[in-house]
Amino acid sequence: MKPVKVGLFGLGTVGTGVVRIVEGHQEDLQSQVGSPISISRILVKDRAKARSIDVDPAKLTEDPWEIVRDPEIDIVVEVMGGIANTKEYILEALERGKHVVTANKDLMALHGQEILAKASEKGCDVLYEASVAGGIPIIRTLIEGFSSDRITKIMGIVNGTTNYILTKMSQEGAAYADVLKEAQALGYAEADPTSDVEGLDAARKMTILSTLGFRANVALEDVDVKGISSVTQEDIRYAQRLGYEVKLLGIAERQDDCISVSVQPTMVKKSHPIASVGGVFNAVYVYGEAVGETMFYGPGAGEMPTATSVVADLVAVVKNSKLGVNGRQAALAYKEKKLKTDEQIASKYFLLLHVEDRAGVLAQIAQVFSRYELSIESVMQPAAPDQHGAELIITTHNANKASLNQVLKEFAELPAIRTIKSVYRVEG
Numbered sequence: 001m002k003p004v005k006v007g008l009f010g011l012g013t014v015g016t017g018v019v020r021i022v023e024g025h026q027e028d029l030q031s032q033v034g035s036p037i038s039i040s041r042i043l044v045k046d047r048a049k050a051r052s053i054d055v056d057p058a059k060l061t062e063d064p065w066e067i068v069r070d071p072e073i074d075i076v077v078e079v080m081g082g083i084a085n086t087k088e089y090i091l092e093a094l095e096r097g098k099h100v101v102t103a104n105k106d107l108m109a110l111h112g113q114e115i116l117a118k119a120s121e122k123g124c125d126v127l128y129e130a131s132v133a134g135g136i137p138i139i140r141t142l143i144e145g146f147s148s149d150r151i152t153k154i155m156g157i158v159n160g161t162t163n164y165i166l167t168k169m170s171q172e173g174a175a176y177a178d179v180l181k182e183a184q185a186l187g188y189a190e191a192d193p194t195s196d197v198e199g200l201d202a203a204r205k206m207t208i209l210s211t212l213g214f215r216a217n218v219a220l221e222d223v224d225v226k227g228i229s230s231v232t233q234e235d236i237r238y239a240q241r242l243g244y245e246v247k248l249l250g251i252a253e254r255q256d257d258c259i260s261v262s263v264q265p266t267m268v269k270k271s272h273p274i275a276s277v278g279g280v281f282n283a284v285y286v287y288g289e290a291v292g293e294t295m296f297y298g299p300g301a302g303e304m305p306t307a308t309s310v311v312a313d314l315v316a317v318v319k320n321s322k323l324g325v326n327g328r329q330a331a332l333a334y335k336e337k338k339l340k341t342d343e344q345i346a347s348k349y350f351l352l353l354h355v356e357d358r359a360g361v362l363a364q365i366a367q368v369f370s371r372y373e374l375s376i377e378s379v380m381q382p383a384a385p386d387q388h389g390a391e392l393i394i395t396t397h398n399a400n401k402a403s404l405n406q407v408l409k410e411f412a413e414l415p416a417i418r419t420i421k422s423v424y425r426v427e428g
Contacts, residue, residue: 001035004035004038004318005074006022006037006040009067009089010044015079021311022314040070040073042055075317076099077310078104086104087107094115097124099124100115103131103309104128110204116331119330122327123327125316125326134160134299134302134309135302136282136284137296137312140316143331148290151213151287151288151289152253152255154210154250154251155250155284155285155287156205157248157250157283158201159196159248160281160299161189162196164188166246167279170236170246174233176231176233188280197228197229198225199228203220203263209284216338223262225262226262238350242350243271244275246268251266259337259338260339260345264424266426267424269428272427280299280300281299282300283298346398348377348396348399349426350423351395352392352420353420354417354418354421355417356418357388357390360416365394368411369407372406374396376396378394
């Protein structure tokens, strides 16, 4: 049996996991694909670097083109990250008839359709299960499992770092800054945590999921993004008092072929399954017209969970080669993208206001809501934090985003309202 030869780009955390699985599970892999799988070349930054796994030094290279141009290599596995140069290597590998497996969410979010189009043109596979939600097989599920259904909503916790921070804030009453430092010390957050805590990482993943789920070419700039850096202990306490948990959710919705995609801190009813997802775990909730509601849960990152998804894609590529069907399953977007306007985006909302503690203030606030036809579901006035004002917690019935923005604009100019302290979308 002729071995399938693989070129591996990157020998960091995930790359090391890929080598461990391919070498340690060789018998199982051969039983599935009918031939050995051999990692023949590995791209690294420094060949002399000490590593946690024994690798034949002859396999290591610091030149990516050695792998791309090697006619013996059948499949390129890319787990090194990066965008511009990585895109160039992958497109050239496809041009030369090599299949590609990648875990690169940034690349697929920004250039996925171009790469998939090149793969389709060349009869090659590009699989990227590990780019979203680590060990959860959500991409294959959207492409294959929901192929006979129409997805109307995808809602998920797709960033483990922010979920860890919010879980600790909720369960232990810790402050955001303190938990962030702890997450960095544990390796859950980078030294520069901006991509995670400001929602950018989750936005890239939601770009991929919404493109697949709605079959429209959703771009990163189409995602409305807000991170968790402004979430306070006060917000979380009030959410819990009302029966909610605060989660950073990616939400993609389709109605009448118009779509909206956002990433934002959201108050989720405690009775909703996604509210109980804690720590660094991920979960994706998918609504289909036929199937109804489904939820997928598991580790969203880490060496072995992510490597498991990478090797599963590798196995799928080899199986497709045996069947002669490479390049026929590219999930190219074919529907026209129609984005919802703010008037079409509707949700319940939570508002926390610091107001003057005097008669008539609530009536003024109610008049503003009435002017924009927003219906109030509940009003609560907790004990005043000081002697110079009052706090109001208002939850709305379903309200469109445009009207809410007008209400907030008027609130900002209303003398009776000192501060709009928090605004959150409400789910569940």
